Amino acid sequence: MWYSNDTPVAIPQVALSAEVEHLQGAHWKASTPDGFKNPWPSAKAEQSFVEAAKFVWSGVGKKRPELADGCTFVPRAEVDFTPPTVGVKSTWLGHAAVLIQYAPVDGQERGLNILFDPVFSDRCGPSQWFGAPRRFTPVPCGATVTEAVANLPPLDIVAISHNHYDHLDIPTIKAIYAKQAGTPPAMLLPLNTTRIVRGIVPDELVREADWWEEISVTSDRGDAQFTYTPAQHMTARTAFDMAASLWGGWCVKTKREVGAQTVWFAGDTGYSAVDAETYEIDDSRPVCPAFKEIGSRLGPIDLAFLPIGAYSTRSFLSTVHCAPIDAVRVFKDVNARKAVAIHWGTWDLSNEPISEPPRMLAEARDKVGLTKDEFDICALGGSVSV
Numbered sequence: 001m002w003y004s005n006d007t008p009v010a011i012p013q014v015a016l017s018a019e020v021e022h023l024q025g026a027h028w029k030a031s032t033p034d035g036f037k038n039p040w041p042s043a044k045a046e047q048s049f050v051e052a053a054k055f056v057w058s059g060v061g062k063k064r065p066e067l068a069d070g071c072t073f074v075p076r077a078e079v080d081f082t083p084p085t086v087g088v089k090s091t092w093l094g095h096a097a098v099l100i101q102y103a104p105v106d107g108q109e110r111g112l113n114i115l116f117d118p119v120f121s122d123r124c125g126p127s128q129w130f131g132a133p134r135r136f137t138p139v140p141c142g143a144t145v146t147e148a149v150a151n152l153p154p155l156d157i158v159a160i161s162h163n164h165y166d167h168l169d170i171p172t173i174k175a176i177y178a179k180q181a182g183t184p185p186a187m188l189l190p191l192n193t194t195r196i197v198r199g200i201v202p203d204e205l206v207r208e209a210d211w212w213e214e215i216s217v218t219s220d221r222g223d224a225q226f227t228y229t230p231a232q233h234m235t236a237r238t239a240f241d242m243a244a245s246l247w248g249g250w251c252v253k254t255k256r257e258v259g260a261q262t263v264w265f266a267g268d269t270g271y272s273a274v275d276a277e278t279y280e281i282d283d284s285r286p287v288c289p290a291f292k293e294i295g296s297r298l299g300p301i302d303l304a305f306l307p308i309g310a311y312s313t314r315s316f317l318s319t320v321h322c323a324p325i326d327a328v329r330v331f332k333d334v335n336a337r338k339a340v341a342i343h344w345g346t347w348d349l350s351n352e353p354i355s356e357p358p359r360m361l362a363e364a365r366d367k368v369g370l371t372k373d374e375f376d377i378c379a380l381g382g383s384v385s386v
């Protein structure tokens with residue numbers, strides 16, 4: 001354990017702003033922060049058993065011919081964690097895992113390093129032995145969890161969007177805090193998520209945030225302000241903690257650096273619930289209003305990470321996941337300048353063909369007038385800098 005008498009005192013990588021009192025919002029189910037809901041008409045209140053059954057049965061017996069070709073539809077690149085000299089560099093580590101490296105300030109060797117939603121386990125689920133789906137593409141920075149973590153640059157902050165297994169993985173978190181036992185990173189979490197990492201992450205390095213709450217990070221390597229942003233989603237680790245922890249995304253603004261610096265990691269989100277397998281824009285349907293608010297409060301966003309996969313069956317999943325046609329509308333609502341697609345190409349979580357999201361993204365871009373340069377997929381292990 002990091003605090004045993006045999007190990008030196010841990011020196012945190014960063015200092016964090018004090019804990020704040022969380023006040024009940026429209027997305028709280030009651031007066032205590034341990035149950036949440038999506039407070040907008042764009043989310044269906046409850047997903048019916050009929051829709052859940054449709055989702056399950058429509059996928060049964062489905063073949064995945066794309067897997068036979070070695071997944072050539074997921075481009076790959078050698079990871080390169082060399083820090084940038086200016087601005088921000090991001091590296092896609094599969095599914096929703098993204099490393100952000102800031103350029104150094106004040107003669108330092110490197111700037112702040114932030115890791116979003118690291119999951120390096122083979123399966124995204126409660127057990128590595130059965131049940132949950134296995135990866136169909138490898139972790140780009142190592143063959144095992146330990147190796148993948150060992151190859152990462154030192155981390156200052158680990159930020160988690162929500163507690164689903166494809167976003168919060170205990171073996172990966174354990175490996176990170178074991179590797180950096182002497183210099184542990186801070187961990188930023190949504191409300192009521194600390195319970196899942198207790199005993200692994202030192203308590204004083206954890207901060208929980210409600211929607212719109214800010215957490216300031218200061219260090220010799222630079223300062224940053226994190227804002228936890230709303231999303232239309234859900235959480236659960238077990239059958240007994242549905243919606244007990246909050247869901248959302250993280251916006252990061254740096255204070256000291258010059259140039260393009262506002263990064264927004266959307267997490268998992270839906271945009272506009274639909275009843276049919278439709279990918280058309282229908283202006284009469286309500287959309288999640290949070291994104292325009294994110295744009296007006298925090299935009300323009302220099303670099304966004306937007307989910308494009310796990311969207312079919314639409315009648316079941318559109319409440320909680322974006323199809324590419326939703327993601328391009330989120331791009332516009334938040335006033336993004338550039339976005340990288342995440343949440344695809346890693347696990348088979350839904351019923352669309354696993355090679356489909358990039359094709360749908362190209363079509364969706366055309367529909368709303370975005371260019372490939374503005375919003376595209378990234379190679380697995382590849383980097384995008386702004």
Ligand SMILES: [Zn+2]
Pocket residue numbers: 162164167233234268
């Ligand atoms: Zn999720």
Ligand SMILES: [Zn+2]
Pocket residue numbers: 164166167268343
């Ligand atoms: Zn997810």
